[in-house]
Amino acid sequence: MMFRTTNTRPARPALRRVRTAAAPRPLRHRLDPASVEEIPLRAGDGVRLGLTRVGARGTDRPAVLLLHGHTASADMFLLPETRNLVDALLDGGYEPWLLDWRGSCRLPYNETGGRYTYDDVALYDIPAAVSYIRERIGGRPLFVVAHCIGSLTLSLSMTAGLVPGLAGVVSQGVFLTPKLAGRTSLRMSVAGELLRGRIDHIPVDFRRVGLWSKYTPLFALASRGAHCPDPTCQILHNSAWGSGASLFRHENLAAATHDRLAELLGPAPLWIVPHLRRIELARSVVRWHDTDHRYRVLPPNALDAADRIDTPVLLIAGSDNGLWLDSQKLCHEVLAHRQPQLDVTYTEIPGYGHLDTFIGRGAALDVFGHILDFLDERR
Ligand SMILES: [Zn+2]
Numbered sequence: 238m239m240f241r242t243t244n245t246r247p248a249r250p251a252l253r254r255v256r257t258a259a260a261p262r263p264l265r266h267r268l269d270p271a272s273v274e275e276i277p278l279r280a281g282d283g284v285r286l287g288l289t290r291v292g293a294r295g296t297d298r299p300a301v302l303l304l305h306g307h308t309a310s311a312d313m314f315l316l317p318e319t320r321n322l323v324d325a326l327l328d329g330g331y332e333p334w335l336l337d338w339r340g341s342c343r344l345p346y347n348e349t350g351g352r353y354t355y356d357d358v359a360l361y362d363i364p365a366a367v368s369y370i371r372e373r374i375g376g377r378p379l380f381v382v383a384h385c386i387g388s389l390t391l392s393l394s395m396t397a398g399l400v401p402g403l404a405g406v407v408s409q410g411v412f413l414t415p416k417l418a419g420r421t422s423l424r425m426s427v428a429g430e431l432l433r434g435r436i437d438h439i440p441v442d443f444r445r446v447g448l449w450s451k452y453t454p455l456f457a458l459a460s461r462g463a464h465c466p467d468p469t470c471q472i473l474h475n476s477a478w479g480s481g482a483s484l485f486r487h488e489n490l491a492a493a494t495h496d497r498l499a500e501l502l503g504p505a506p507l508w509i510v511p512h513l514r515r516i517e518l519a520r521s522v523v524r525w526h527d528t529d530h531r532y533r534v535l536p537p538n539a540l541d542a543a544d545r546i547d548t549p550v551l552l553i554a555g556s557d558n559g560l561w562l563d564s565q566k567l568c569h570e571v572l573a574h575r576q577p578q579l580d581v582t583y584t585e586i587p588g589y590g591h592l593d594t595f596i597g598r599g600a601a602l603d604v605f606g607h608i609l610d611f612l613d614e615r616r
Contacts, residue, residue: 260277260285261275261287261310261337261341261343261344262310262342262343262344264289264311264312264315264343265312265315265317265500266315266317266323267317268291268315268323272291272292272293273289273290273291273292274289274290274291274292275287275288275289276288276289276290276369278336278365278366278369279365280338280339280357280361280362280365281360281361281362281364281365282357282361284339284346284350284353284357284361284362285344286336286337286338286339286341286344286362286365286366287311287335287336287337287341287343287344288334288335288336288337288366288369288370289311289334289335289336289337290332290333290334290373291323291327291332291333291334291335292332293327293332295330297377298330298331298332298377299330299331299332299377299378299379299380299404299612299616300331300332300333300334300370300374300377300378300379300380301326301331301332301333301334301379301380301381301382301612302334302335302336302366302367302370302379302380302381302382303322303323303333303334303335303336303381303382303383304336304338304363304381304382304383304384304387304388304390304391305335305336305337305338305341305384305385305387306340306384306385306386306387306410306592307340307385307386307387307505307509308340308341308342308347308441308478308502308503308504308505309341309342309384309385309501309502309503309592310337310341310342310343310344310501310503311335311336311337311341311343312343312500312501313384313501313592313595313596314333314335314595315335316494316596318491318493318494318598319491319494319596319597319598319600319601320601321595321600321601322382322595322600322605322608323335324601325601325605325608325609326609329609329612329613330616331380331612331616332374332377334366334370336362336363336366338358338362338363338366338387338390339353339357339358339362340358340386341503342500342501342502342503342504347438347503347504347505347506348438348503348504348506352506352508353509354509354512354525354526355386355389355390355393355509355512355513355516355522355525356393356512356524356525356526356532356535358386358390359390359391359393359394359397359399359535360394360397360399360531360532360534360535362390363390363391363394363399363400364394364399364400367379367381367394367399367400367403378404378615378616379403379404380403380404380405380406380407380612380615381400381403381405381406381407382406382407382409382608383406383407383408383409384409384410384592384594384595385409385410385411385560385561385591385592386411388408388409388410388411388412389411389412389415389516389522390522391406391408392408392412392413392522392539393522393524393535393536393539395539395545395546395548396413396522396536396539396542396543396545396546397534397535397536397542397545398534398545399534401547402547402548403547403548404548404615404616405548405549405550405551405611405612405615406548406549406550406551407550407551407553407608407611407612408550408551408552408553408565409553409554409594409595410554410558410560410561410564410565410591410594411561411564411565411568412550412552412564412565412568413521413522413539413540413543413568413571413572414520414521414540414564414567414568414571415516415517415520415521415522415561415564416517416520416561416562416563416564416567417480417482417513417517417560417561417562418480418481418482418483418558418559418560418561418562436451436452436507437506437507437508438504438505438506438507439452439455439472439478439479439504439505439507440452440472440504441469441472441473441478441498441499441502441503441504441505442469442499442504443456443467443468443469443472443499444469444499445499455472455479456468456471456472458476458479459471459472459475459476459479460475461475462475463475464487465487467495467498469498469499470487470495470498473485473498473502474487477559477560478505480560482559482560483559483560483590483591484502484559484560484590484591484592485559485590485591485592485593485596485597486555486557486588486589486590486593486597489588489589489590489593489597489598489599489600490593490596490597490598491598494596494598501596511525512525519538521538521539521540521541522538522539522540523537523538523539524536524537524538540571540575543572543575543576543579544576544578544579546576546579548580549580549581549582549611549615550579550580550581550582551581551582551583551584551607551608551611552565552566552568552569552581552582552583552584553565553583553584553585553586553594553604553607553608554566554583554585554586554594555585555586555588555589555590555591555593555594556585556586556587556588556589557588557589557590558589558590558591559590559591560590560591561591565583565585566583566585568581568583569581569582569583582611584607586603586604586607588603589603589604
């Protein structure tokens with residue numbers, strides 16, 4: 238029969254074992270469990286998020302909220318195998334708070350649950366965390382250190398006036414002027430193939446996907462020219478979920494971190510691509526929802542609303558950021574020109590890529606000092 242009008246294929250097998258429980262996957266850390274308080278935070282629209290407070294002696298510590306990147310999680314700041322940012326903040330006299338926003342791989346929403354855009358993160362997740370922390374810390378200063386999409390969405394919250402009065406913000410990788418790396422034609426063709434195949438996630442864990450699956454061509458593509466034989470590493474380091482970009486400098490990772498990349502970064506949902514694409518084309522953080530009145534508090538274009546920023550900002554980026562290129566340098570130049578009244582500085586980290594600025598084995602020596610210096614000057 239040439240034309241098949243009914244779908245006679247067997248039911249699609251589950252793409253992966255999905256977690257449907259709302260409770261976040263347990264964190265991995267080497268802190269005293271008694272000092273770690275996990276708070277079941279609800280976002281402004283009712284979505285269950287994860288918020289973790291790391292307590293320490295002293296009641297006058299300024300608080301620092303840490304925002305992970307998309308598909309990462311609070312785990313990226315707690316690596317037991319290296320001196321991590323939480324260690325550095327505790328030693329520096331700060332109280333770390335870690336938000337797992339809805340794009341966290343500790344939560345189920347990237348794989349199940351309703352679709353969302355970065356508007357939801359900026360409108361519902363980050364303001365809910367800031368407001369909860371403020372209730373708890375009273376008049377103590379509150380800083381934010383944000384990575385990648387955590388920082389991009391923070392810029393939207395800030396320019397909407399939803400998180401006023403922060404003591405300072407450290408932004409890593411990208412802030413108001415996103416420039417995405419990657420071979421666009423390749424990215425679009427791969428995305429097109431996947432969408433045609435009704436795949437809605439790009440997985441990273443080869444062991445869960447198996448040797449022969451609909452994802453095999455994606456992993457094969459990512460393996461081209463790769464020096465490392467690990468397929469999970471290849472799809473992140475060599476291809477950044479099929480985009481052709483690179484997430485880290487390979488030699489900057491400890492072996493133990495390299496071996497748990499599939500735990501640190503989850504599957505990327507393809508349904509976020511249209512918003513990301515619009516942002517990329519605008520070279521600015523732009524709101525997705527144009528007509529839905531619930532989102533009207535967000536500015537249509539965050540860069541155009543940058544005069545609402547009311548706090549010092551430190552922009553940092555690795556000299557070899559293979560995902561966002563020199564977005565931070567560009568952001569510094571644009572803000573210096575358009576909003577000269579703002580307190581914005583830029584620090585480039587030589588020899589670093591993107592995610593390794595936080596999870597690299599030498600990040601405590603090469604990166605965290607810049608962050609602590611900035612916080613110390615403003616605490
Ligand atoms: Zn590798």
